Amino acid sequence: MNLQEKILKLKSKNENVITFAKAEKSKIDFVNAMLKNDNFVTIPFEYENFLLLSNGLIMPPIELYGSEDIERKEYNYKFPSIIEANKIFIQNKNPLMKNRVMLGTFIFDIIVFDGNDNFYKILNRFNFDTIETFKSFNELFDYISG
DSSP states (O other): OOHHHHHHHHHHHOTTOEEOOOOOHHHHHHHHHHHHHTTOOOOOHHHHHHHTTOSOEEETTEEEOBSSOEEEGGGTEEEOBHHHHHHHHHHHTOGGGTTEEEEEEETTEEEEEETTTTEEEEEOTTTOOEEEEESSHHHHHHHHHO
C-alpha cells in the first residue's frame, strides 16, 4: 500500500485525522534552504513526498508538521510549520539537534529525521534519548498510525 492509500485508510478509520492541502514544492524548497542556512539537515525525500500529499497531519496525540504555519481559526491555534517547530532549537543552537530536524510530535516525544545515520527517530523531548528508530518514513508512519 502506498502512502496516499495509507493516509486515506487512516482517515476512513479515524474521524480525528486532519490532513491539509498539498504543499507547494517551492515552499518545501524554501524550508530546506532555511534549514540548511541554520546548519540543520534538510527534509528527506520521503517526507517531501508526504508533504506533497498533505502539508502536515494531526491525529491526536500525533502531529506531523508541514512547509508552512496553518491557521486553525476554529481553535484559535496556529499549527506550526517545520521551521516554526524547530525555531527553539535553531535559536539555542542545540547541539543535540545537530544534523537533525524535528518533523513532528508523538505523544510527549518528538519525531526527527537524523541525518547522522539517515533514520527517522522518536526521541525523548527532554533528554533526546532515542525511543524508536525507523529506516524509512513508511515504517515510521505505520508505527505512529497504529
